[in-house]
Structures are given as C-alpha cells and as structure tokens.
Amino acid sequence: MIRLDAQEYAKAEEPLREVTINTLFAQAVIHGHISGEVYTDDLHNPAAFYIVHPYGMSLLFGETDRESFRHKLVEHVENTNKTRQKSEWLQVHPRSWDSLIRSVMGPDSAVQEENTRVNFAFDRSRYEQAVKKYGKSDYEIVPTTREIFRELEGGVAPKHFWRDSEQFAERGIGYTLMDGSEAASTSFAAFLEDNQLEIGIETSEKFRGKGYAFHVCSALIDYCLEANLEPVWSCRQENEGSYYLAQKLGFIPTVRVPYYRLEV
Numbered sequence: 001m002i003r004l005d006a007q008e009y010a011k012a013e014e015p016l017r018e019v020t021i022n023t024l025f026a027q028a029v030i031h032g033h034i035s036g037e038v039y040t041d042d043l044h045n046p047a048a049f050y051i052v053h054p055y056g057m058s059l060l061f062g063e064t065d066r067e068s069f070r071h072k073l074v075e076h077v078e079n080t081n082k083t084r085q086k087s088e089w090l091q092v093h094p095r096s097w098d099s100l101i102r103s104v105m106g107p108d109s110a111v112q113e114e115n116t117r118v119n120f121a122f123d124r125s126r127y128e129q130a131v132k133k134y135g136k137s138d139y140e141i142v143p144t145t146r147e148i149f150r151e152l153e154g155g156v157a158p159k160h161f162w163r164d165s166e167q168f169a170e171r172g173i174g175y176t177l178m179d180g181s182e183a184a185s186t187s188f189a190a191f192l193e194d195n196q197l198e199i200g201i202e203t204s205e206k207f208r209g210k211g212y213a214f215h216v217c218s219a220l221i222d223y224c225l226e227a228n229l230e231p232v233w234s235c236r237q238e239n240e241g242s243y244y245l246a247q248k249l250g251f252i253p254t255v256r257v258p259y260y261r262l263e264v
Contacts, residue, residue, distance in 0.1 A: 119255040128250075
C-alpha cells in the first residue's frame with residue numbers, strides 16, 4: 001500500500017466513479033474538502049485504492065488480484081505494524097474483496113465485527129405524505145450558526161465532518177431545533193458533493209425520543225428540494241434510530257453491504 005500525496009488524489013477519481021455504493025465520504029477526501037488518507041497499489045498504474053475519512057469511515061475498491069497490495073492490506077486491517085491509529089468502519093467494492101476481509105476475522109484479530117451498511121433512495125412522494133401525517137414542529141428551527149457548530153457535541157456532531165466552523169459556514173448547511181435556549185437537535189450536511197447532500201443528524205441525549213429529529217431533518221430536506229440537491233441517507237442497519245428515521249422521512253432501503261469494524 002502506497003500512501004498518495006494530496007496532489008495525487010486525482011488518480012482515484014475515475015475508479016471511484018465506478019463504485020456503485022454511496023461514496024460521498026470518500027469523495028470529500030479526494031476533493032480536498034476534508035483531510036484524510038488515500039492509498040493505492042501502484043503509483044504509475046494504480047488499480048486498487050483504500051480511502052480513509054477522519055471520522056473513521058474507509059472504502060476499499062478496485063481490482064482484487066494485486067498480490068502485493070493484498071498482503072499489505074491484510075497487515076493494515078489487522079494493524080500488524082500499528083499503521084492505524086484509530087478504529088475504522090470499512091466497506092468494500094466489488095464484493096469479491098469480502099472473502100479476503102472475512103478470512104482474517106476472529107476473536108484475536110483487529111477485524112472482529114461485521115455489520116450492515118444501508119444505502120437509501122429518497123422518495124419525494126413518501127416524504128410529502130410523512131410531512132402531512134406528522135405536521136410541522138411548534139419549536140423554533142434555525143440555521144446552524146458558527147456558534148452552534150462549535151458548541152455541538154456528540155458522536156455525529158458536524159465538527160467530525162468539516163475542518164472548522166468557517167468551512168461549514170462557507171460550504172455546508174444545517175438546521176437546529178431549539179428547545180428553549182438549548183440546541184436540542186441538529187440536521188446538517190455531512191457531505192456535499194456535486195448535487196448530492198448526505199444528511200447527518202445529532203440529537204442531544206436528554207432530548208431524544210421527542211420526535212425532534214424528524215422535524216429538523218425535514219427542514220434540511222426542504223432546503224435540498226429548493227436547491228435542487230438530492231438528499232442522501234446511509235447508516236448502519238444496527239443503528240435502529242437512524243435506520244427507521246430514514247424510512248419515516250421517505251427514504252427507501254436500496255443497497256445493503258457488509259460493514260467491517262477494524263479495531264486498533
């Protein structure tokens with residue numbers, strides 16, 4: 001595995017277009033919108049790639065028959081040489097990579113868990129029916145400001161997906177539902193590439209179970225529709241809150257792929 005310099009990320013652009021699952025997090029890295037890591041098998045004739053987003057999401061794609069790359073890849077996912085400093089959730093394309101990753105899974109391996117990642121397709125008519133059914137929120141929903149961005153905490157807070165509040169204010173978008181003076185729930189662009197906006201959602205623990213996420217996500221979806229952007233949703237199927245919220249909002253599960261947990 002050869003780590004590419006940022007100016008060489010374009011080598012992965014065309015092969016990434018051939019990947020048929022959601023790749024927005026990988027696009028954010030190779031387009032320089034967030035710092036990450038990009039590896040390949042060969043600088044002059046690259047055919048396999050491994051992209052890591054700083055949030056801990058990674059994508060392996062390309063040709064599967066490069067033996068030297070396969071050997072280094074196994075060392076990397078097993079963290080044999082301590083090349084990984086943090087845990088990752090890995091997905092692969094094509095599926096022929098699965099056998100290699102599964103071959104190293106086990107109780108003593110860094111690859112200990114296989115979940116399922118779900119890609120959804122947005123159905124506007126279902127969304128409009130859901131809005132009619134659940135109505136509008138009585139709580140104030142405001143654009144996510146720099147100040148809200150900086151103060152938000154949580155596992156899916158916007159700060160994990162943008163370099164800083166200035167970049168978010170310039171390139172991103174988000175909405176925050178206020179419960180009194182507190183930012184209770186925030187829906188935001190986790191990734192925004194071309195005409196696609198992938199939705200992230202973070203609700204403060206003490207405000208969960210109140211239906212806030214539906215309403216604040218609706219505000220972001222409405223923004224997408226007005227701006228001619230495609231709303232995108234992906235999550236682990238095991239994350240039941242996100243999985244069922246997506247469907248409540250009119251998203252339809254379309255693709256399921258293995259999602260491997262790589263420990264350090």
